[in-house]
Each structure stands twice: as C-alpha cells, then as structure tokens.
Amino acid sequence: MKEYLLLYRMDVTTVPNRTEEQAAQVMQLWMDWIGGIAAKGQLVSRGSRLEATGRVLRSGNVVTNGPFTDIKEVLGGYSLVKAADYDEALQMAAGCPVLNMGGSVEIREQAGM
Amino acid sequence: MDQSALIPHLFRTEFGRITSVLAWRFGIAHIEVAEDIAGETFLAAMETWPYKGIPDNPTGWLYTVAANKAKNYLARDTNFQKKIAPELRRGEEAVNAQDIDLSPGNIKDSQLRMLFAICHPAIPQEAQIGLALRVLCGLGIDEIAHALLSNKETINKRLHRAKEKLRDEDIVIDLPPAAEIEQRLDTVLTTLYLLFNEGYYSETHDEMIREDLCREAIRLASLLTESEQTNIPAVNALLALMCFHASRFAARRDSEGDMVLYADQDESLWDQQLIARGVGYINAASRGERLTRYHVEAGIAYWHTIKEDTPEKWENILQLYNILLQIQYSPVAALNRTFALAKARGKEEAITEAEKLQLTTNPYYYTLLGELYADQDHAKARSYLDKALSLAVTRADRRSIRQKLDRLS
Known part of the structure; x- marks a missing residue:
C-alpha cells in the first residue's frame, strides 16, 4: 500500500450561496464518500477543508494575499489515503463530490522524505 | 439480606476497597500482602459471624479487623519492618492502626x-x-x-x-x-x-458473571465521574455508551440463554432507567472540544435505544459511523456502517459499498452480504450465508446464520 494525497480543487467563483439545508446535503455527500474510504480501512487522514483565502510568502519577505485571484480553481481541501496503486487511488477518487461541482481531484503519491 | 448472601455481597463491594487502601499504604510492591489481609478479614467474618451474630455495622467491623490485621502484620513481620517500613508512604515513624485510613x-x-x-x-x-x-x-x-x-x-x-x-x-x-x-x-x-x-x-x-463484568465496568467508570480531576467528557461519553448497551441486557437473551438479535428484541424489556441515566451522561459529555470514539459510539447506541425504524434514525447512525470510521477503523464498524447505509439509502447502494469492503475472512461480512441479497437474489444470498456458516466460530453465530438461511426458504 502506498499513500496518496488527494487535493480537491474547485472554482470558487461558481460556488452558489447555499441554504443551511443545502450545505448539510453537501456535507452529507462528503461524509458518505469519505466514510466509504474509511470503511475500507484506507483513510490515513481525513485532512481538512481549506479557507478560500490565504497568504503566500516569497523570498525577500514578500507577503501577498492570494495567489488565487488569477487562478480559477483553488485548493479547497485535502485528504490522505492508502491505495495499492494509482488505479485504485483513481477508483477511490471517482466518487468524490467535488467532481459533481465542477471541480477536480489531484492525486499525488507520497514520495517520502 | 440474610447471612449467607451478606458475606459474598460485602466481599464484592469491600474487598477492592480494603485492598486499595492497604496497597496504597504499603506501596505497590506489597499489593499481594494487601490482598491477603483483605482475604483474611473475610475469613475472620465467616468464622465469627455465624456464632456471635452479624455485627450492627458489618462494614465497620470489616474495616476495624482489616486495620488491626494490617497493624499486626506491620509490627510482627521483621522482614517487613526492615525492608518496607522505611519506605512506607509519608515517611512516618510509628505505624499504628490510625494510619490505616479506611474513611469513605x-x-x-x-x-x-x-x-x-x-x-x-x-x-x-x-x-x-x-x-x-x-x-x-x-x-x-x-x-x-x-x-x-x-x-x-x-x-x-x-x-x-x-x-x-x-x-x-x-x-x-x-x-x-x-x-x-x-x-x-x-x-x-x-x-x-x-x-x-x-x-x-x-x-x-x-x-x-456477564452482568457482573458490565456492572463493575460501570461502577469503576462512575468512580471517575465523582472526582473533579477525572470527570472529563470522554469518561461521561463512555458511561453513556455503557448505560445504553446495558439497558438491553434483559432483552438480549431468550429463556434458553441464546442471543436475541436487536431487531427481534422486545423493547418493553429495555431498562428505561438506565437509558435515562445514559442521556444524563451524554449531556455531561457534550462539553469540551475533543470528540472521542466514545462520544460517537454513545451517539450510535443512543439511536439504538429508539426501536422505531425511521429514516432519521438510520441516517443519523450512518453519519455517526462515517465519523467513527474516520477516528478509528474496525471491521465491525465498517460492516455496521454498511448495514446502516442499507437502512438509510436502500440495499442497492449498500451492496455496492459492501462489495468494496472485501473482508473475505470475516463471517459477518458474508452474513451482511447474505442479508443484503435476501430480497434480490436468493441463490446469491444462500451462497453468501453458506460461506458465512463455514467461517463462523461461535455456536451463537452459527445458530443465527442458520436462522437467516431458514428465513430464505
């Protein structure tokens, strides 16, 4: 088993304002999907959702807000899973709710230190 | 309580108390001495009480005898004097009965x-x-x-x-x-x-013996809630979980002592007092930030105290299993999640998820698959249940699988 980082990206400009009920429904989709991975014993870490904004530090102590203004898809969250290979990791990612919201899942094998 | 029942009852409640106090006084290295003195105290009660009658305050009698025996032991045993007495807690010089503090x-x-x-x-x-x-x-x-x-x-x-x-x-x-x-x-x-x-x-x-173990676990956990330092939310969550489970004790066995499955239980036998106690602990558990597996399991157990099958019940149970599996994976939790999925969303969705689990050495895995296929494909259901039967270890499990096979035909 190898470990794969799943990075959820989506276009935040198209995310509709959700009612509380809609937000709960979206949450349920995520929980069902992540629960399915956990039920196979292949969830290493649920990870986290990420706020839409942040700070970027570059050399010379240059700090910017962003850099998201010019990029459509921003990183919305991440999880860590175990899988035999990329094929299996892709199969897992296939059920990710972000895909139905116009987003994508980036899958990266952990390289170790 | 008559005499024949009194001593075993007192033994169960007081042995641990006396042993704990003495062992604390002597130090852990002498825990066996503490056990022996507690044991001898009860022996003395069994020898004396039938002739002299039960004392007015049986517990007080036991404490006095235990304290005296401890004192005698300390005074008599030269080895103890040389090796242990110097290390005695609180470094006191004189060892006397007053040092054996059997206050509540x-x-x-x-x-x-x-x-x-x-x-x-x-x-x-x-x-x-x-x-x-x-x-x-x-x-x-x-x-x-x-x-x-x-x-x-x-x-x-x-x-x-x-x-x-x-x-x-x-x-x-x-x-x-x-x-x-x-x-x-x-x-x-x-x-x-x-x-x-x-x-x-x-x-x-x-x-x-089974009820005793559960009761003792509840008693010891309750002890933790009685002290401010240890009365944390997780303790209350565990107690809630235990109370909810224990509430079904009377309903879980039939007259032959065989297991009655949850769905077949007579809920009028569920202990409503224990359920209420559990709800109290759940409330006490919900302060604080840390969500433990006990919180989640207590939540699942709470929904099981409501017998009626509603979509709300199974949706809640499903979501709690989703969380539990993220905190701690176990095959049982994975199977129970899939069962909850079937109840909340239907068997088809559950079958898809169940087939991903591949717990191919687990009899409960095949039992679940057999159940999920029961209405859809008899032949498949039967072959899964046969597989479950071949893997089942306990008599009770084989019996419940056979019942499911019987229901198929």
Missing part, C-alpha cells in the same frame, strides 16, 4: 489511584483487565478465568507477571500529575471499555 474519602481516593496504577501503559492490556477484576472488583481467580473464557493457570500467570511488572517499574499508586491525567485516562478508559465488552459480548451463558 480515602477509600474512594485509593480506588481511583489503584485504577490508574493498574491501567499503567507498561502493563499489557489483558493483564490490566485481570488485575482490575481481581484487585478492584474482588473477583476470584476462578471467576476471572470463567469470565475471560480462560483457565486458572493462565490467569494466575498473567496476574503474577503483571504484579512483577508493577514492582519492577516501581509504579506509584497515585493519580498522575494534572498535565498527564487526560492522556493516562485514555488507557484507563480503554481498559474499562474492554472490561465492559468482555461482559457484553462474552460467549459464556452464565448471565450472572
């Missing part, structure tokens, strides 16, 4: 301290359970062997090694420092949880 406050404190000493991370888990049953619950070696489906020799060896370890590690019978309490409580709670499960899921048909 010190009894409670000593039991708590002993619970932490026994549930020390250096002691193997199964030995912790055995020690707790012996030292804190006053069970005999026979009873422990019976309860843990083992034999006397194994249990004796296990306890002996554990006591050696307590000595070698020089474990102090005391509450951990405030900064460590929460972490150390994790081990204590795991042991109490396992102790409860030993009783709740035990294969033994001896109803008494």
Whole structure:
C-alpha cells in the first residue's frame, strides 16, 4: 500500500450561496464518500477543508494575499489515503463530490522524505 | 439480606476497597500482602459471624479487623519492618492502626489511584483487565478465568507477571500529575471499555458473571465521574455508551440463554432507567472540544435505544459511523456502517459499498452480504450465508446464520 494525497480543487467563483439545508446535503455527500474510504480501512487522514483565502510568502519577505485571484480553481481541501496503486487511488477518487461541482481531484503519491 | 448472601455481597463491594487502601499504604510492591489481609478479614467474618451474630455495622467491623490485621502484620513481620517500613508512604515513624485510613474519602481516593496504577501503559492490556477484576472488583481467580473464557493457570500467570511488572517499574499508586491525567485516562478508559465488552459480548451463558463484568465496568467508570480531576467528557461519553448497551441486557437473551438479535428484541424489556441515566451522561459529555470514539459510539447506541425504524434514525447512525470510521477503523464498524447505509439509502447502494469492503475472512461480512441479497437474489444470498456458516466460530453465530438461511426458504 502506498499513500496518496488527494487535493480537491474547485472554482470558487461558481460556488452558489447555499441554504443551511443545502450545505448539510453537501456535507452529507462528503461524509458518505469519505466514510466509504474509511470503511475500507484506507483513510490515513481525513485532512481538512481549506479557507478560500490565504497568504503566500516569497523570498525577500514578500507577503501577498492570494495567489488565487488569477487562478480559477483553488485548493479547497485535502485528504490522505492508502491505495495499492494509482488505479485504485483513481477508483477511490471517482466518487468524490467535488467532481459533481465542477471541480477536480489531484492525486499525488507520497514520495517520502 | 440474610447471612449467607451478606458475606459474598460485602466481599464484592469491600474487598477492592480494603485492598486499595492497604496497597496504597504499603506501596505497590506489597499489593499481594494487601490482598491477603483483605482475604483474611473475610475469613475472620465467616468464622465469627455465624456464632456471635452479624455485627450492627458489618462494614465497620470489616474495616476495624482489616486495620488491626494490617497493624499486626506491620509490627510482627521483621522482614517487613526492615525492608518496607522505611519506605512506607509519608515517611512516618510509628505505624499504628490510625494510619490505616479506611474513611469513605480515602477509600474512594485509593480506588481511583489503584485504577490508574493498574491501567499503567507498561502493563499489557489483558493483564490490566485481570488485575482490575481481581484487585478492584474482588473477583476470584476462578471467576476471572470463567469470565475471560480462560483457565486458572493462565490467569494466575498473567496476574503474577503483571504484579512483577508493577514492582519492577516501581509504579506509584497515585493519580498522575494534572498535565498527564487526560492522556493516562485514555488507557484507563480503554481498559474499562474492554472490561465492559468482555461482559457484553462474552460467549459464556452464565448471565450472572456477564452482568457482573458490565456492572463493575460501570461502577469503576462512575468512580471517575465523582472526582473533579477525572470527570472529563470522554469518561461521561463512555458511561453513556455503557448505560445504553446495558439497558438491553434483559432483552438480549431468550429463556434458553441464546442471543436475541436487536431487531427481534422486545423493547418493553429495555431498562428505561438506565437509558435515562445514559442521556444524563451524554449531556455531561457534550462539553469540551475533543470528540472521542466514545462520544460517537454513545451517539450510535443512543439511536439504538429508539426501536422505531425511521429514516432519521438510520441516517443519523450512518453519519455517526462515517465519523467513527474516520477516528478509528474496525471491521465491525465498517460492516455496521454498511448495514446502516442499507437502512438509510436502500440495499442497492449498500451492496455496492459492501462489495468494496472485501473482508473475505470475516463471517459477518458474508452474513451482511447474505442479508443484503435476501430480497434480490436468493441463490446469491444462500451462497453468501453458506460461506458465512463455514467461517463462523461461535455456536451463537452459527445458530443465527442458520436462522437467516431458514428465513430464505
């Protein structure tokens, strides 16, 4: 088993304002999907959702807000899973709710230190 | 209570108290001396009470005798004088009966301290359970062997090694420092949880011993809620979980002592008082930030105290299993999640998820698949249940699988 980082990206400009009920429904989709991975014993870490904004530090102590203004898809969250290979990791990612919201899942094998 | 019932009752309640107080006074290395003195105290009661009658205050009588025996032991045993007396706690010079403090406050404190000493991370888990049953619950070696489906020799060896370890590690019978309490409580709670499960899921048909284990686990966990330092949300969550489970005790066995499945239980036999107690603990557990597996499992157990099958019930259970699996994976939780999925969203979705699990050595996996296919594909259901039957280990499991096979045809 190898470990794969799943990075959820989506276009935040198209995310509709959700009612509380809609937000709960979206949450349920995520929980069902992540629960399915956990039920196979292949969830290493649920990870986290990420706020839409942040700070970027570059050399010379240059700090910017962003850099998201010019990029459509921003990183919305991440999880860590175990899988035999990329094929299996892709199969897992296939059920990710972000895909139905116009987003994508980036899958990266952990390289170790 | 008549005399024949009184002494065993007092033994169960007082043995652990006396042993804890004496062991705390003597130090962990002399835990066996403490056990012996507690045992001799009851022997004295059995010899004396039938002739002189039961004293007005039986517990007080036991405490006085135990304190005197401890005092005599300390005075008489020269070895003890040389080797142990100098190390005695609080460094007092004179050892007299007043030093053996069997006041309610010190009894409670000593039991708590002993619970932490026994549930020390250096002691193997199964030995912790055995020690707790012996030292804190006053069970005999026979009873422990019976309860843990083992034999006397194994249990004796296990306890002996554990006591050696307590000595070698020089474990102090005391509450951990405030900064460590929460972490150390994790081990204590795991042991109490396992102790409860030993009783709740035990294969033994001896109803008494099973209920005893569960009751003792609840009693020891309650002890933790009575002290401010240890009354943390996780303790209350575990207690809630235990109360909700224990509420179904009477309904779980039929007149032959065989297991009655949840769906077939007569809910009028569920203990509403215990359920109410559990709700109280759940409320106490919901302060604080940390969500433990006990919180989630207590939540699942709470929904099971409502017999009626509503979409709301199973959706809640499903979401709680989703969370539980993220905190701690176990095959049982994975299977239960899939069962909840079937109840909440229908069997088709559950079959898809079940087939991903591939728990191919687990009889419950095939039992679940058999159940999910029962309405859809009889042949498939039958072959899964046959597979389950071939993997099942316990009599009770084989019996319940056969029942499901019968229902198919």
